[in-house]
Each structure stands twice: as C-alpha cells, then as structure tokens.
Amino acid sequence: xxxxxxxxxxxxxxxxxxxxxxxxxxxxxxxxxxxxxxxxxxxxxxxxxxxxxxxxxxxxxxxxxxxxxxxxxxxxxxxxxxxxxxxxxxxxxxxxxxxxxxxxxxxxxxxxxxxxxxxxxxxxxxxxxxxxxxxxxxxxxxxxxxxxxxxxxxxxxxxxxxxxxxxxxxxxxxxxxxxxxxxxxxxxxxxxxxxxxxxxxxxxxxxxxxxxxxxxxxxxxxxxxxxxxxxxx
Numbered sequence: 332x333x334x335x336x337x338x339x340x341x342x343x344x345x346x347x348x349x350x351x352x353x354x355x356x357x358x359x360x361x362x363x364x365x366x367x368x369x370x371x372x373x374x375x376x377x378x379x380x381x382x383x384x385x386x387x388x389x390x391x392x393x394x395x396x397x398x399x400x401x402x403x404x405x406x407x408x409x410x411x412x413x414x415x416x417x418x419x420x421x422x423x424x425x426x427x428x429x430x431x432x433x434x435x436x437x438x439x440x441x442x443x444x445x446x447x448x449x450x451x452x453x454x455x456x457x458x459x460x461x462x463x464x465x466x467x468x469x470x471x472x473x474x475x476x477x478x479x480x481x482x483x484x485x486x487x488x489x490x491x492x493x494x495x496x497x498x499x500x501x502x503x504x505x506x507x508x509x510x511x512x513x514x515x516x517x518x519x520x521x522x523x524x525x526x527x528x529x530x531x532x533x534x535x536x537x538x539x540x541x542x543x544x545x546x547x548x549x550x551x552x553x554x555x556x557x558x559x560x561x562x563x564x
Contacts (some may be wrong), residue, residue: 339376346372347381354388355502357542363392383413387425394432403432423449423461427468434472442472463503466491467510474514485514492527502543505531509547516554524554 346369353362366389373382386409394402406429414422426449433442449465452458470487473480491507508531512524528551535544 339378340381342376343369343372343378343381347384350385350388354391357395359392359395363389363396366392380413380416380418383409383416383418384421385409387413387428391428391432394435399432399436403429403436406432419452419456420458423452423456423458423465426452427461427464430468430472434468434475437475439472439476443469443476446472460498460500463491463495463498463500463507466494467503467507471510481514481518485511488514501531501535505535505543505547509543509550512547512550512554516550521554521557525551528554 346365350362350365350369353365366385369385370382370389373379373385387406390402390405390407390409392402393405396402406425410422410425410429413425426445430442430445430449433439433445446465446469449461450469453462453465466487470484470491473484473487488507488511492504492511495501495504495507508527512528515521515524515527528547532544532547532551
C-alpha cells in the first residue's frame with residue numbers, strides 16, 4: 332500500500348508536469364492558471380515541496396504577465412520555502428527565472444546575484460542541463476548593465492549556445508542563439524546572425540505559434556533584411 336505522502340505525490344504529479352510544460356513553452360496565461368490549480372491541489376494534499384514549486388512558477392507567470400513586483404515577491408517567498416525544505420533540484424532553473432524578472436524590472440545587480448548563485452549550484456548539483464540558461468541570463472543582464480559589457484555578454488551568449496548544442500537541448504539553443512543573433516544585429520553583423528539562426532530554424536519543422544520560435548523567426552527575418560530588431564521582454 333502506498334504511504335499517504337506517496338499517494339499525494341501521485342495526485343499532484345500530472346498537474347505539476349502540465350504547469351512545467353506551460354512555463355517552458357512561455358505560455359504565460361495558461362501557465363498561471365495551471366500553477367494556481369496546482370497550488371490548490373498541493374494545499375489539499377499537504378505536499379509542501381510541490382506547493383513551493385508551484386509558487387515559484389506562479390510568481391514567474393505573474394511577472395511575465397506584467398505584475399513584476401508581485402511576481403518577484405511570490406517567486407522569492409516560494410523559492411525560500413522550497414530551499415528551507417532542504418531541496419536543491421530545480422533551484423538553478425528557478426534562479427534564472429528570477430534573474431530574468433529582475434532584469435525586466437531594471438534590478439540588474441540583483442539579477443546578476445541570482446545568476447551567481449545559480450552558477451554556484453552548477454558546481455554542486457547534477458543539474459548541468461540548465462547551464463545554457465545560466466549563461467544566457469548572465470549575457471542578457473550584462474547587456475542591460477552597460478554598453479561596456481557587450482564583449483562579456485557576447486561571450487556568455489556564445490557559451491550558452493555552445494553548451495546547449497553540446498547537450499542536444501534544441502529549445503535552449505534556440506533561445507540563446509536568438510539572443511546572440513539579436514546582439515549581432517544591433518552591432519551591424521546581420522550576416523552572422525543569419526548564419527547562426529538560419530540553420531537552427533531549418534532543423535525545427537514544427538512549432539508555429541510558440542513564442543520562442545516566433546521570436547527567433549522575427550530576428551532571422553530582421554537579419555536577412557539587415558534591420559535592427561528590438562529585444563523581447
């Protein structure tokens with residue numbers, strides 16, 4: 332017979348997976364609804380680890396939907412609760428998500444501090460799969476901090492592309508390559524951006540309507556036209 336906790340975990344596993352997929356696909360409104368539903372289930376089932384996990388994702392979707400103050404506060408509170416349980420799995424991902432929200436609010440140093448903590452965890456956990464996001468977020472924050480940081484930002488974004496490619500993580504490679512191509516474009520190096528994104532997008536046969544793919548295709552078109560492309564949120 333399953334334990335009470337084992338039974339509860341089986342109940343929350345499916346909505347947890349759904350919420351995670353919605354967030355990975357950057358479907359913010361759907362992710363918010365899924366996270367709220369997951370929080371309700373976790374509260375009923377008394378599973379604090381999943382509850383804290385859901386809280387981080389809810390906070391992130393709130394931030395991405397434009398309520399940055401409330402979203403960041405929700406993320407920080409939930410992440411602290413998650414780590415207070417002695418958990419480290421998923422923390423690298425959570426920290427990069429928090430860093431992105433802080434970047435959007437202009438809190439660049441706080442974002443870089445979150446990235447530094449994520450980098451520290453890369454050396455102490457087995458979650459190397461999130462390394463491309465750590466490097467990508469560091470690059471985005473350095474770009475936001477100062478024009479003088481562009482060489483370092485470019486190096487970070489290039490490292491994100493290389494690491495994602497080495498892992499075979501196409502979705503993470505696409506995100507990093509899009510940011511790097513956008514940097515190339517803003518530096519009047521549209522041919523480099525085109526040569527980076529073109530072959531990658533040619534390998535992706537499906538996914539019309541997905542935000543990351545749509546963004547990459549728009550940047551590629553701008554590279555082909557040699558026109559600057561504004562950064563996404």
